[in-house]
Amino acid sequence: MAKIGIIGGSGFYSFRVGCPRILQVLTPYGKVEVEEGVISGKEVVFLARHGRWHNLPPHLVNYRANLWALKRRGVERIIGLGACGSLDPKIKPGELVLLDQFLDFTKQRACTFFEGGRRGVAHVDMTNPYCPELGRVLSRVARGLGVRLHKGVTYVCTEGPRFETPAEIRMFRMLGGQVVGMTGVPECVLARELELCYAGVGIVTNLAAGLSGRKLTHREVIEKISGLKEKLTELLSLAVKQIPDRRNCECGKALVDGLATRKAPRSTQ
Secondary structure, three states: OOEEEEEEOOOOOOOOOEEEEEEEEEEOOEEEEEEEEEEOOEEEEEEEOOOOOOOOOHHHOOHHHHHHHHHHOOEEEEEEEEEEEEOOOOOOOOOEEEEEEEEEEOOOOOOOOOOEHHHEOEOOOOOOOOOHHHHHHHHHHHHHHOOOEEEEEEEEEEOOOOOOOHHHHHHHHHOOOOEEEOOHHHHHHHHHHOOOEEEEEEEEEEEOOOOOOOOOOHHHHHHHHHHHHHHHHHHHHHHHHHOOOOOOOOHHHOOOOOEOOOOOOOOOO
């Protein structure tokens, strides 16, 4: 049975699992620390995106190493958590969102495993960036728990680590963005390139810049997530239990038509 991965964002640096063990996973992009354990008889691999002590800012997270490490440990499905600010008055702090589409405003991140050379070139389809099967499980569990989980949400990913300006927030709203964060991209893209299922769950911690009438602070983000941690842990534990053993989605075939590299023609010299 394939393992299930959970990526924790700001304020979510560990996860309660049975028989926990810390492992150092070597990848072509660097070493990654993960925690493995069991929930309801299923093997889970937890990864703290920013490190256990939050020593990595969003723009310096080694996203390629993280995703490669999860794949190497036998993960096929990933639930990625991330703090975000709301651009939509209907989405309030303390609520959760299930990501459906994204707008990428990052600037300097390694965003693909396919950079030519031995791995070649690929153009992966992102029509549906997030796994629908995982999304259905999370929606069902949230409904059963009475947790407000907004579906069909468009996520704006910015470079960070600074917060956005009110002018940027106005632009993002005009473009259809509903929440804004700093870590969801390229994480979901890299998962797709590795043909992994990925669901993005946003934890709404605040109203975005210019919407609340006061300045934003990281302390506010951490305090809001701390207050939601028990409910999030329950949601994730039940979701892990209900995820089917076999995948019934198209995520595992993401590269079928995406590889662009062809064999070089033979020299006529």
